[in-house]
Amino acid sequence: MPLVSVEGLSVRYGANTVLHHVDMTIEPGEIVTIVGPNGSGKTSLLRAIIGATQPAAGQISRQQGLKIGYVPQKLHIDPTLPITVGRFMRLTDRVSHRQCMDALESAGVPDLLKRQMSQLSGGQFQRVLLARALINRPALLLLDEATQGLDQPGSAAFYRQIEAVRHEAGCAILMISHELHVVMSASDRVICLNGHVCCEGSPAVVASAPEYRALFGTGTGGALALYRHDHDHDHDHCDHSQDAAE
């Protein structure tokens, strides 16, 4: 039984349809990455899955009592709000000191408990967000461009941590990423989104695309590369009728 299944999902903001007829599922323990150009509805899909956006059509069913750990794209803490890492870890769950320490340790930032959140570096901050999301042992971890603002080595290290976490905790992971090298190395499945699901499949299928090879490593944005490749490749579950319409 899937953790989350999305059927025929459409999301509208006013007259603007950002997602139409999206179908997808997440199975326990798998890593799924959503890629797509800006404005393709990636964040809207994630918001719909956590219930922050009401679908205009279709439905989203979550497994009964599903625990979700969420790592937001950006968390702004107002400078007037004093909060230590330790307090932030206990934000939504009652947890012991031991659990806090363990979660911080497995996110790779063991010594920050007493520090103010405002004093953390970008990389430390993201790892604390990850640790907090993991603290109640979620069955599904959602990451919305969790490495924004980190440099290349920083985000590589962050994703290695996520792989380690998956290995350790065994949770399913659904992430939005711009960084294709991460998609290639860590995902079980890639979903290419542009208002609708253009294409989905294993990263190996994607890797065979010559356009992808040409663009890989040039740093021009992996999402674009992946989006282009499927115009002359045949994957399972492809649908290009919408591209013609747009």
Place this chain on the structure above:
Amino acid sequence: MLDDFMTRATLAGIGVAFAAAPLGCLVVWRRMADFGDATAHAAILGVALSLAFQISIFTGALVVALIMALTVTFLTGRGYAMDTLLGVMAHSALAFGLVAVSFLSGVRIDLMAYLFGDILAVSRTDLIVIWGGAALVVALITWRWSQLLTATLNEELAYASGFDPKREQLILTLALAVTVAVAIKVVGVLLIAAMLIIPAAAARSLARSPESMALIAAAIGAFSAIAGLRSAYMFDTPAGPSIVCVAAILFAFFSLAGWNANRTS
């Protein structure tokens, strides 16, 4: 003991300070200072209406503050920016209130008492209303504290943990309306926002956690009420503004001290 008007005034001030402290922290963190101000200004219309219909000032002010806050919350994001809406709603409510008061013949109304408070005239009944309202606000915020804090930090985080941040916003709005209604007698509609924001802002440089900031703000607010009333008595100054002055001086002092400590450390 409650026969002494100074004792009643002091207790009223402390009651308002206790309600305003945790609420004020949330208002500061969420950058809702204008929202608090506008809700308070609108309450003068409530005062006018309650005088016209001869209902209690508390009820009138509460209802109008609540309508105002809910309307702004509802309309925001539907074509108008928050600050525009607040400007329109708050000042028109204030203007309509002042005009409405001028129509009320028969009763001589000392408008100053509602604009700047009349803490020295607090009765035993007022005291019960103030402490009742303050207890309600503190209970409400304590009950929802962790959710309010999460929703303040990040909306999506709130949804992912299984609760609706819009409901938390509504609870905050309700608490704000109650605080405005009970604080009118103490500091008046023009200075309510000051009681919300100044103690919280003063507590910032001393606090290391959200909870300690709320507690320190309560202490600063209560101290301001006591010291403000004392100095009003000694120097024969208006009581409500004197309380706010003490809070402002404490803010300046702690901010400078905090700034200095940061610079030297």
